[in-house]
Amino acid sequence: MLSKCVVVPRSKGETIRKKLSEEGLLRKDLRIMSLEDDIYIPIAVEAYDDIELCFPITEMDFEEVEQIKGYKELADVPEHLKELLPTSFDMIGDICILKLEEELLPYSQEIGEAILKTNNNLKVVALDGGVKGEFRTRDLKIIAGEKRTTTTHKEYGLRFEMDVSKVYFSPRLARERKRVVDLIENENGETILDMFAGVGPFSIMIARHSNIKEVHAIDINPDAVEYLEKNIKLNKVDNISHYLGDARSVICEIPNADRIIMNLPHSAIDFLGTGLDVLQPGGIIHLYSIVENEDLPKFSEKVVEMAKGFGHEVRIEEKRMVHTYSPTSGLYVFDLISLL
Ligand SMILES: C[S@@+](CC[C@H](N)C(=O)[O-])C[C@H]1O[C@@H](n2cnc3c(N)ncnc32)[C@H](O)[C@@H]1O
Structure with missing residues (x-):
């Protein structure tokens, strides 16, 4: 997939990747590329002006990656149910919100823990019972991690505080x-x-x-x-x-x-x-x-x-x-x- 990216010398790659991630500018759905001595980090901004970095910006074709890596192998669920494990999730700040098929519900905690183990930046996993009512709020049940529903989500360098059980986002x-x-x-x-x-x-x-x-x-x-x-x-x-x-x-x-x-x-x-x-x-x-x-x-x-x-x-x-x-x-x- 085509995306704008920052071209960074290999020696600065990790520092810049971290900074972009903290600012909510890193595209985590695309795989970072390395070519010769440079790293190409896909970013979620159209204009270079939006980010304060002194590195060139260009456009490249990136490989798409699964949003949450590796958790399927780790999840303690019967082998025949593994194909039902979800591949996409909503990640709001450090909270992962996911829907599970009926057959997987008895293994919710195991699935949540596998997700936390494979994704250091996530601290809570919550089961999504659907968006309801006039306020469009989600019916959530925490299945692993810290017992909280408040978080700060970063997007295009902006911060949004919220309680994901009380507001829609x-x-x-x-x-x-x-x-x-x-x-x-x-x-x-x-x-x-x-x-x-x-x-x-x-x-x-x-x-x-x-x-x-x-x-x-x-x-x-x-x-x-x-x-x-x-x-x-x-x-x-x-x-x-x-x-x-x-x-x-x-x-x-x-x-x-x-x-x-x-x-x-x-x-x-x-x-x-x-x-x-x-x-x-x-x-x-x-x-x-x-x-x-x-x-x-x-x-x-x-x-x-x-x-x-x-x-x-x-x-x-x-x-x-x-x-x-x-x-x-x-x-x-x-x-x-x-x-x-
Ligand atoms: C789908 S959410 C969109 C929120 C926001 N625009 C976003 O992108 O995250 C819809 C919002 O409309 C609000 N809402 C529902 N009915 C409304 C009404 N009659 N007048 C004003 N707000 C309303 C809900 O409380 C909810 O926060």
């Missing part, structure tokens, strides 16, 4: 957040509305890595807004206003926006009218939705028709899968431009 959206940041026009000082902000990953990355006027970040979950406030301070950004409440009612306190982020994948579409009402003419909505792959064309038409019903003409500038959600569906983003 997805590390799998990191590249999508960066894509949105890269779309922002830095000359005009956009006003941004993050309607379902959680602990602030979109809002804070935008405020930190682009030249916007202000971000208005809303969430209905008091714990999320508490962490959002903490994370605004932690990352030293000062142009974010945060609001606790239902986006539908809070929105009347907020000025019209040039760009709106609607990341509530199971029901964002129900808030489309609310978003369109406060979108500047020519503005953009990034609408996230879980869609069955075969229904994508129908869903796209539905979005445009619904907007028409609210008295707005929109064009879908871009639609793409952010990641798979099930074998037949995906989390899709629709970039909607208002034509009015």
Whole structure:
């Protein structure tokens, strides 16, 4: 897979790899390469300016690696069940969150311990019982390691504190957040509305890595807004206003926006009218939705028709899968431009 990378002399390789990892800039899904006297370290940034290192940056084709290495051999589970062991996980800070097939549940602790033994940077392994309710929080059970659900996650040089049992956060959206940041026009000082902000990953990355006027970040979950406030301070950004409440009612306190982020994948579409009402003419909505792959064309038409019903003409500038959600569906983003 093609990725930007830092080219470092072999003698400095480990120091720089560690620094990049601490800053949340290292791409752990790709294997570091060594060619002659240099090491090529894949990084999760598009612009060299985002990292303060005095080494050249280039683009290379890297081999992809399994996120969590070696634990399958170590896991004390019957041989015939090993093929059911998961290969992908969510890693939030030093917490690993995984789903297990029914047959593996009696071996949860053994699996968790094998993961901890093979990954020094993980301290907790928690079983994911699914994302539930209005706050979209996960039903978690710790199966190995320390008995805590609080952590600090690093992403593109930013830090996000959270309690993963009380707030929603997805590390799998990191590249999508960066894509949105890269779309922002830095000359005009956009006003941004993050309607379902959680602990602030979109809002804070935008405020930190682009030249916007202000971000208005809303969430209905008091714990999320508490962490959002903490994370605004932690990352030293000062142009974010945060609001606790239902986006539908809070929105009347907020000025019209040039760009709106609607990341509530199971029901964002129900808030489309609310978003369109406060979108500047020519503005953009990034609408996230879980869609069955075969229904994508129908869903796209539905979005445009619904907007028409609210008295707005929109064009879908871009639609793409952010990641798979099930074998037949995906989390899709629709970039909607208002034509009015
Ligand atoms: C899928 S999470 C997204 C969080 C964040 N944008 C992120 O990327 O991590 C959706 C968030 O919307 C919040 N939420 C749900 N219904 C809401 C509503 N009516 N108004 C405001 N926030 C809402 C939930 O509490 C949750 O934090």
